[in-house]
Amino acid sequence: MLQIKNLHATVEGEKILKGINLSINAGEVHAIMGPNGSGKSTLASVIAGNEDYEVQKGDIVFDKANISELSPDERAHKGIFLSFQYPVSIPGVSVTNFIKTAINQIRVARGQEEMSASDMLKMMREKSKLLGIDRKFLSRSLNENFSGGEKKRNEIFQMAMLEPKLSILDGTDSGLDIDALKTVANGVNTLKNNDNATLVITHYQRLLDYIVPDVVHVLLDGKIVKSGDKDLALKLEKEGYDWLKSETVNA
């Protein structure tokens, strides 16, 4: 589904990604771990098309098409979704209206009819129930005065509504208590199927107890230095990243 080949990216002239190779198939869950500043969030942003970052080399191929030149909204239309670590608040635009706009823009871009109000309502009911979201929440202004947990839950709610092929969860666990974490993880797991894929970007192993990855990658200084199964995450949790750093140097 997603193939990243030798991806190099800079922000304001500084090299952040220095040759990323990554391949994700439908039905898989991948996790990317790494210390602060290793380039995890940059990778998420670059896949989603953030124009603050300049891709200097390499390709991003999604569903067999090169998407490197596409704008963020065009990538969303193809089915890429990024759950933000710090979602932006939009006063005056309700969660409902925001999602309605997003869904219909995507449908229009795909040449589909806009979703009827009743279908939309029905879907919102189902998905909010799935994520334990209070109906009152839907009429609040998007992310305005939301708690950390509410923001993250709202991100996953949007993901549930937009039904992307590839979901990138960036720092979804940060700022969540254990109950909120379980709810969010449970939502992600329920939405998982054989046709979609998930890329979890996290600092801590904790989230991976609930969203179990098929593959774990370690990102150090802009490169994936090691990939393995879920046990790799446990090892990182116990031993930190230092052993990998020396291993990389030695290699």
Added chain:
Amino acid sequence: MAQSDQELKDKLISSFFAFEEEMELENDHHHMRDDAIKIFEEKGFPTKKLEEWKYTSLKSVLNPEYNLFPKKDKSLEYHDIKKYCIHDIDSYQLVFIDGIYSSHLSTTTHDKFDACLMSAFLNKPKYKPLVDKYFNKATPKESLDALNTAFSKEGAFIRIPKGVTAEKPVQILNFSTGSDEKLMLQPRNLVIIEEGAEAEVIERHQSLTENEVLTNSVTEIFLEKNAKLDYYKIQNDKIKASLVDNTYIKQEEKSDCEIYTFSFGGKLTRNNLHYHQNGENINSSMKGVTIIEGKQHVDHNTLVHHTQPNCESHQDYKGIFADRSTGVFNGRVLVDKIAQKTNAFQSNNNILIDDKATINSKPQLEIFADDVACSHGCTIGELDEDALFYLQSRGIPEKEAKALLMFAFANNVLNSVNIPELKRRITKQIANKIGVSLGFEL
């Protein structure tokens, strides 16, 4: 002074005498107009040499070809103006076409309160005491308001008697039709909200022609003790229409006056919005949203004069400027020595969409009391790139994403509009202005 300014001035002064002859006025009223034209003659049109007009030049809108006295009612029908009326709200409507009252398009009242014509107010003997008490008593007697006074003939007169709450809003709609001529219009409105009375007013100037129109409007507003007024100005005119809106408010104790100014259209718009507080525990609010493009120009010149203790004033103006458009915000707050415990807040936030757009924002706080809370803040920025990326990553194209951010930016002003139909209408106007279809109502 450039020639066209001078020519228009000469034309105005020379036509004044003939105009006055026709009016058949009482002596004291005659003197008032005489004095007014003298002020205008002496001061002329304001130029950029004046501090208050530093960033706004009227030159391009002073055209000696203006017809000053359009005569005929061009017999507009309701369907011609329908889209400019907020017809979904039940309201009284005072409709003026080329400055002349149009009875068949209007709904006036004299039942519980007066919503009728300035000409009736000025001419009927029963209003004489009110004319003496209020007419031309709030104006600063500067050149443009004086010019309006000299030629004042028609406009809206609204009076809400003591203790009455107007059960529906009053709309003042000024249309200009000059399809074959350039027009200069000078409507004159007077709003009196008596003790404990309440009202909502919506005012709009709308050109139906592609010809040049210049409106020099004066509105005097008086709020007696405990009175309350919400007043909405919709400035979304055609690109060849210009407006100088002079609004002067005088408030007595415990009164509350909120003026909203939505400026989206027109070539040049200058708002002189001046409050004079004349008692304790008064609240004066002014809020505005300006969204302009091309070479449009909007200038907000506000003044709040705090003359008594324990009063408040709130100013919140948002501006979004695209292309080569220019904005001016000049907010003056004057706190007299005895006006202790004044709370005066002023905020002016601006977004420049293009490099060539300009905003001149100038707060002026002149505080002579020592126990006050006054603040002002001005920001000039661009749309937040992170927010834009967030919206785009949800599949919302750049243009629509920008529009949503603009709505979010203007939201706190829009949200405080108390007439839902009006709020919906303004939201729609903004969406049209930005060129998006939101697909939902805010």
